[in-house]
Amino acid sequence: MPIGIIGAGAIGQALAGRLVAAGERVVISNSRGPESLRGLAHAMGPGLRPATVAEAAVEDVVVLAVPWSRLREAIRSVDVSDWQERIVIDATNPLGPPAFQAVDLGGRSSSEVVADLVPGARLVKAFNTLPPGLLGAEPGTPAGRRVIFLSGNHAGANERVARLAERLGWAAVDLGPLAVGGRLQQVPGGPLSTLSLILERWPDRTL
Template sequence: MNTIGIIGAGEVGSQIARAAIANGYNIVIANSRDPETLKGLIEELGPSARAATPKEAAIVGDFVVIAVPLKVINNMPVEELAGKIVLDTNNYMIWRDGHIPVIDSGQKTVHELRQEQLPTSKVVKVFTHIQAPRITAWGKSSGSPDRLALAVSSNFPEAAELASKLYDQFGFDAVDHSPLSESWRNAPGQPAWKQERQTRSELAANLARAKPIVLT
């Protein structure tokens, strides 16, 4: 798998693109506007990157990163993402997203809703409790005693495995807390979310002591 499609060219999507290129991947990246608006980013990223539409990024990517918030109206390229592993970096932010009752009540996580939006894809939650600039700045070589860990969760073991491999390439350990119904454990407000630096054992402990936050 040599090409990553990225839908969303904001801070998170751009940082993942930088880290991916540094690790030998080709990138096809899209935003909600015309690909020409990404000219500056593509010039920075170099020959391993090109801009495209979301549909094209979904088609070309061996797997795809979605770095945009969940919207109640599904505007994702569902057909083009069919059968693919989709790495979802989204967090539920009420100030931005408004209230989503099934999340507020604890019935569903935001990533379960993304999986429902993309029923023929294999969604995996990634990069949701690290600030974007640190994706390229905080990675360390495997075996480093102070190597940081990031959480991953999915309903599909192969998706969690791919995400864990990508973490390792970027310089992070992985803690798998699948399935997506458990992905609330590192959501905003939880212990894992509040800690800037966590080793694998520290992250596992913080995930274990999470408590559901019910708003309704």
């Protein structure tokens, strides 16, 4: 099944590029409609299909990669009252204009807020701690694999997203439920936010 991406900014494009490079099929959308994404699809190849937001949202795995200030609008445009246990990957961060300042969430983690916006979904926080340049880069390095953090309240959904990240070349680290892991990886403020870590390769000791 294709993976749906809502949002075609820097994060959405970087993640789409990694997915397509790994042989995944991707349905990508934005608020301006499929025609605005034809050039991107031509550049990335047949693995990427432009679509409406509603079309991207019907896939079994959906990535939210829109600016925080437009998140509610994007989800409302899907017009879904029950996400029916689809996996929703939250790659957003609670940063607002004019200078990417932290948004006041009333003491909650951002993914707990997002979870309320997608009732019935199995929400997994992932792909939010790396800048677009690193997210879109080859995950494997001479030293090892770049780390992707994830967290969520559904073990099965966490495992599926971890497998996806590993298949794309990253080293997945599951931080547990949103109330704990979501805070650790939240940008800004989380102690793991913006960290670029490498899981080192074990040295070959064979003779």
